[in-house]
Amino acid sequence: MERGSVSAKDFGEIDVDDAGKMSEVLGAGDMSDGARSALTTLCRKGLSREMKTVFDEIDKKVKTVVEAKDLQYNQINEKYSKTLIEKKQTESVIKSIAEGLVVLNDRDEVIMMNPAAEKILDISMADQIGKPVRSLVKDEHLMSLATGKGSPEDTEVELNAGSENAKKVLRSSSAVIQNESGRTVGMVSVFTDVTKQREVEDLKSQFISNVSHELRTPLVAVRNSIVIILNEKTGSLTEDQKKYLLIAERNIKQLSRFVDDLLDVSKMEAKKMELHPAPASTEVIINEVCETLEAWAQTKNISIVRNVQSNIPDIKMEKERIVQVLINLIGNAIKFTPTGGIITVEAKLKTEEKGNLLLVRIIDTGPGITKENISKLFNKFRQVGGKNPNDKSGGTGLGLYISKELIELHGGTIYVESTPGEGAMFAFTLPIT
Amino acid sequence: MAKARVLLVEDEPDIAQTTKVILEMNGYEVIIATNGVDGLSKVGSEKPDIAILDISLPEMNGFDICRKIKCNKNYRKLPVIMFSSKFQPNDITFAKALGADEYITKSAEPEALISKIEELLKKTP
Numbered sequence: 238m239e240r241g242s243v244s245a246k247d248f249g250e251i252d253v254d255d256a257g258k259m260s261e262v263l264g265a266g267d268m269s270d271g272a273r274s275a276l277t278t279l280c281r282k283g284l285s286r287e288m289k290t291v292f293d294e295i296d297k298k299v300k301t302v303v304e305a306k307d308l309q310y311n312q313i314n315e316k317y318s319k320t321l322i323e324k325k326q327t328e329s330v331i332k333s334i335a336e337g338l339v340v341l342n343d344r345d346e347v348i349m350m351n352p353a354a355e356k357i358l359d360i361s362m363a364d365q366i367g368k369p370v371r372s373l374v375k376d377e378h379l380m381s382l383a384t385g386k387g388s389p390e391d392t393e394v395e396l397n398a399g400s401e402n403a404k405k406v407l408r409s410s411s412a413v414i415q416n417e418s419g420r421t422v423g424m425v426s427v428f429t430d431v432t433k434q435r436e437v438e439d440l441k442s443q444f445i446s447n448v449s450h451e452l453r454t455p456l457v458a459v460r461n462s463i464v465i466i467l468n469e470k471t472g473s474l475t476e477d478q479k480k481y482l483l484i485a486e487r488n489i490k491q492l493s494r495f496v497d498d499l500l501d502v503s504k505m506e507a508k509k510m511e512l513h514p515a516p517a518s519t520e521v522i523i524n525e526v527c528e529t530l531e532a533w534a535q536t537k538n539i540s541i542v543r544n545v546q547s548n549i550p551d552i553k554m555e556k557e558r559i560v561q562v563l564i565n566l567i568g569n570a571i572k573f574t575p576t577g578g579i580i581t582v583e584a585k586l587k588t589e590e591k592g593n594l595l596l597v598r599i600i601d602t603g604p605g606i607t608k609e610n611i612s613k614l615f616n617k618f619r620q621v622g623g624k625n626p627n628d629k630s631g632g633t634g635l636g637l638y639i640s641k642e643l644i645e646l647h648g649g650t651i652y653v654e655s656t657p658g659e660g661a662m663f664a665f666t667l668p669i670t
Numbered sequence: 671m672a673k674a675r676v677l678l679v680e681d682e683p684d685i686a687q688t689t690k691v692i693l694e695m696n697g698y699e700v701i702i703a704t705n706g707v708d709g710l711s712k713v714g715s716e717k718p719d720i721a722i723l724d725i726s727l728p729e730m731n732g733f734d735i736c737r738k739i740k741c742n743k744n745y746r747k748l749p750v751i752m753f754s755s756k757f758q759p760n761d762i763t764f765a766k767a768l769g770a771d772e773y774i775t776k777s778a779e780p781e782a783l784i785s786k787i788e789e790l791l792k793k794t795p
Binding site for chain 2: 457468
């Protein structure tokens with residue numbers, strides 16, 4: 238049936254009784270057959286018109302709805318294809334990145350994995366989607382990488398690659414995926430093969446170690462020779478000769494210390510720094526260091542005040558290393574304190590929840606350090622000078638970094654407090670076991 | 671009192687010669703060996719009171735000399751100082767494990783070497 242061309246005929250004849258009822262409604266009472274027939278025809282025509290209007294109305298509405306739906310459908314379709322393109326783009330990006338990427342749901346099942354991850358984890362992704370990662374990855378270390386359960390931060394894992402005899406070093410970082418209400422719904426892990434990078438780092442450490450060795454031997458020979466001449470083993474010296482030999486000696490010592498610092502840093506970077514602790518007296522060490530630095534302090538008319546608590550027991554430490562830290566800290570204080578200043582070296586016991594600690598503090602009357610600089614202070618190669626840009630404080634920027642590493646290797650902490658203009662306080666603690 | 675005899679096994683001639691003079695300035699008699707085998711034989715022939723051994727040496731390295739000294743019942747009481755310019759991370763542990771009495775790097779001040787020698791000689795009867 239064609240819409241819009243409905244006529245009353247299609248509904249069949251109207252019952253005569255209905256016509257009678259109609260005439261009753263119209264208040265016509267008994268009608269003649271002619272009148273009845275005429276009325277019936279009239280009703281039919283009226284009804285037919287009425288119906289047509291209704292159907293037209295319906296028709297219009299249907300048309301509007303259909304058109305709206307068509308539009309909506311087109312829009313959805315458009316959005317869908319757009320999303321599809323975007324999805325493909327994202328996928329090809331994920332596929333092409335060198336880093337391995339694994340996405341797990343909250344049941345540790347693999348939702349997504351890129352080819353780099355397949356290669357790094359040495360598994361094939363075909364029909365692995367949806368399987369628990371535990372069934373795919375056998376190596377426990379790899380597991381901790383893939384599930385990010387090792388630690389929230391960057392983790393590094395060393396693997397022995399099965400086929401090749403080479404070691405493989407992977408670095409991973411993971412993040413939890415949360416839904417809108419903050420519930421954890423999965424985990425995304427990214428890992429990088431850093432084997433090459435590690436090789437280069439090792440090579441660098443080895444190189445520094447070799448260079449230091451090559452530098453040290455001639456330095457020692459020069460220094461020894463200067464010591465011999467200065468001791469007038471080769472004949473008496475004039476005052477001028479002594480003066481210049483002392484300059485040479487001082488500079489050779491400085492150079493030797495720098496070579497030692499470089500070597501220390503290369504060991505620290507390679508995590509190969511070893512300690513050989515033995516019980517030692519804090520007081521003896523502090524006295525030794527202060528006496529060594531006394532001459533230098535005097536050139537700037539700086540007095541070093543010692544304040545060491547008397548009942549400090551011998552503490553397990555590597556004496557030479559703690560001496561090194563104290564020389565760095567007190568040496569810095571001398572360097573930055575203006576002429577006539579005072580440096581206080583304090584040592585005392587401190588009781589904390591974890592046990593007893595030795596607390597050593599070096600307080601100077603120098604220019605102090607800004608908050609911004611304090612945060613950079615213990616970084617490698619970072620030199621934080623005074624306010625004056627021409628301030629030639631010298632040094633390599635390694636001393637505080639090395640001191641921090643050494644104190645931490647001893648299980649202690651190192652920190653600094655300062656208000657610009659009011660001097661600085663460097664402090665470190667050592668555990669008493 | 672007779673001068674204490676120090677055996678210095680060192681293959682770098684400049685280091686050997688200057689260290690010898692510095693030790694002599696401090697009242698020691700110094701015997702030099704320039705390779706490992708010579709060093710070990712001088713332990714027997716020269717009867718030193720203390721031995722200072724460089725680590726990287728031709729023919730026999732300092733660790734081997736130390737091990738041989740400490741494994742020999744006639745010489746094990748001879749104090750040994752390992753004297754190295756190459757500070758390998760495990761060297762100290764290794765040296766101690768072999769029975770070396772002290773470990774010192776060459777770049778340490780000459781006074782440090784002297785005081786270690788004095789300390790060790792005081793301990794040995």
